[in-house]
Amino acid sequence: MGITKLADLIRQDAPGAISHKDISDYTGKVIALDTSIVMNQFRAATPSLSPLTGLFFRTLTFLEHDIKPVFVFDGKPPREKSAVLEKRAEAAGWKSPNRTGTASLQTRDCLQLLKLLGVPVIQAPGDAEALCAKLVRDGTVDAVASEDMDTLPFGANILIRQLNAKKDSDVIEYSLPKLLEKLKITHEEFVDLCILLGCDYCDKIAGLGPTRALSLIQKHRTIENVVLHVNRKTHPVPHFWEYKEARKIFLDAPHSVAPELTWTEPDEESLVRLLCHVKYFKEERIRHRMEKFRQTRESKREEREKEKAEGKSKQTRIEDFFRVTRKRAQPVDASSSNRKRPKTK
Known part of the structure; x- marks a missing residue:
């Protein structure tokens, strides 16, 4: 995907x-x-x-x-x-x-x-x-x-x-x-954006499109802050959401020389x-x-x-x-x- x-x-x-x-x-x-x-x-x-x-x-x-x-x-x-x-x-x-x-x-x-x-x-x-x-x-x-x-x-x-x-x-x-320069975000913030968009390693917040996801990251900078400001009735957050695990997979380089x-x-x-x-x-x-x-x-x-x-x-x-x-x-x-x-x- x-x-x-x-x-x-x-x-x-x-x-x-x-x-x-x-x-x-x-x-x-x-x-x-x-x-x-x-x-x-x-x-x-x-x-x-x-x-x-x-x-x-x-x-x-x-x-x-x-x-x-x-x-x-x-x-x-x-x-x-x-x-x-x-x-x-x-x-x-x-x-x-x-x-x-x-x-x-x-x-x-x-x-x-x-x-x-x-x-x-x-x-x-x-x-x-x-x-x-x-x-x-x-x-x-x-x-x-x-x-x-x-x-x-x-x-x-x-x-x-x-x-x-x-x-x-x-x-x-x-x-x-x-x-990253055009979007005015860091690599870590970009990873959180990709998790919000939808990746292979965890669920996503339902109903959250690309434009809205980008604006939320640009404003709040982290998924933790986005969750605090999103409308959970229109955009329900997954139960037991493993976004931190997904973030770690993206940011931790493989142990390989x-x-x-x-x-x-x-x-x-x-x-x-x-x-x-x-x-x-x-x-x-x-x-x-x-x-x-x-x-x-x-x-x-x-x-x-x-x-x-x-x-x-x-x-x-x-x-x-x-x-x-x-x-x-x-x-x-x-x-x-x-x-x-x-x-x-």
Whole structure:
């Protein structure tokens, strides 16, 4: 669900926090992706196809644009999210939601695919969007790509929506610092606003719309003060309201150190074995896409060498892309498979 009508509120009250961009604007950027959101997009768009197909094609598109993707996977969800997970499981026709964070067979397939594509994978201790936001705040990545607006109350300075492989797609970027400035509230007050709007971790005050919720926070600054001034007949406050627990989830950063990120060349033969010999995708299609990937890289390399010679660009050559490693002094907190991957020489 994310945050109810937050995007509408931003468009109306803080349009200056929104930028409209093209996928090419993120060349050279390190982007964290909430993997579950990406997979759900593919399931909804092409329910008859495996989401592995979409993940394979989209990741190659990112790499062709010199976008350095980092895929973050959900861990064990917080207890406060149980009601939302139940509703989602029922809507999807599942017997029960995954409350343990144990990787499903499809998740394990995704992990293997991304390893073979040579991109970093990180396992979050809880919700992936919380760790994605922390990675932005720590400077480990440049932005988060997710359709869920709750990445903003988690503290992601830059949120990107609609970052996909479609040509002429309008990518929407949200700036949290600009948003707080336009709304004239602090991050803590913004979190309380998001709880009033409606989030995944607790109920909301009934009948309280975005405009009214924003004006109440701007005037009273905290949920505690809002409750004292709201008309409880028209806006009944939930019994045993766990807004403090929700606030803590948004404001407390995950206990995770910034990882070392490394990108390597895709392993075409292993990709073919997985996708074609195990998952029975058409080999011709996979080979054709890998050939297009190589040609695109070569074309971009030649284009940049020409620009460099003409003094028009100082961007990194495409062949140097896979040597990029964002180093940190702290211990690595990534999946064990990602830690063992040798760096490209």
